Amino acid sequence: MELAVDQPFDLAASLESGQAHRWRREGEWFTGVIQGSFVKIRQASFSAQGSARDVVEFRSEPWPEAALLPRLQAYFRLDDDLNAVYQEICQDLRVAEMVGRYPGLRLLRQEPWECLIAYICSANNNIPRIHQMVEKLAESFGSPITLDGLVRHTFPTPQRLAQVSEGELRQLGLGFRARYIAPAAQAVADGSLDLAALAHAPYEEAKAPLMECPGIGPKIADCVLVFSLEKLEAFPIDVWVRRALGEWYFPGQKTPPDRVLLEWARQHFGRYAGYSQQYLFHGRRLER
DNA sequence: TTCTGCCCTTGGCA
DNA sequence: ATGCCAAGGGCAG
Secondary structure, three states, X not given: OEEOOOOXXXXXXXXXXXXXXXXXXXXXXXXXXEOOEEEEEEEEEEEEOOEEEEEEEEEEEOOOHHHXXXXXHHHOOOOOOHHHHHHHHOOOHHHHHHHHHOOOOOOOOOOHHHHHHHHHOOXXXXXXXXXXXXXXXXXXXXXXXXXXXXXXXXXXXXXXXXXOOHHHHHHOOOHHHHHHHHHHHHHHHOOOOOHHHHOOOOHHHHHHHHHOOOOOOXXXXXXXXXXXXXXXXXXXXXXXXXXXXXHHHOOOOOOOOHHHHHHHHHHHHHHHHHHHHHHHHHHHHHOO
């Protein structure tokens, strides 16, 4: 089935920019799991009557493609007017340069629960290994789904992960992050952390309850907020972004502490700061 | 109160 | 090969 796109859209850049952790590239196809469905998707360009046309096609199981279509539109945030976003964030010339380099890189609207656990796993870690940890959690505690003879697994429920011991998670290679999983899972499972409600709360009011979980500080909270809870003003500051901000905006000075940097960035980049951050992060990371 | 330095797991990467 | 580093957070001092 086909996904109609009338927006700037670069599938590969969006899926490989380090936001989401369950996508694998198989040639021109990407495979992943969204909302409990195994999805296979590609972006191909065909030239018809001299004008190039981009086609995004996908398959899914067990959800029929027609049912998955609106979920994919939401996942890729096709409801964001990216050109309007560009008009705002390109007021900053560094961001404008990255937008010019990676047009169509989109923020993804991920599932909050999975996003929460994935970013707990991201602490002091590198992207390939985060992918590996999330995949191992799915393989170990999720349910299998088959598509075209390939098997992937759903991401486990909060109830399931709340039962898993720290030792088991350490054996999966989670390291010191293993002890943070069960408390977060328990909070979500018993309703004391209501992720769906946080999507409707203002930024600060959504951030505080996230940070009450052990293992979640300001950076990870901002990741969960921008990648799954509709807070496009959130601005996660990791080592790459900290270096970039220090070098570009505070040259010759000691880089301010993260708390100060965050306030500066939210003021400087505005309501779409999260998009600015993603472009800065992606551009900076690919420079190496 | 705020800042600094250190520790934590493990594998990717040069 | 062997050390540095990674979409950080918690803690002591």
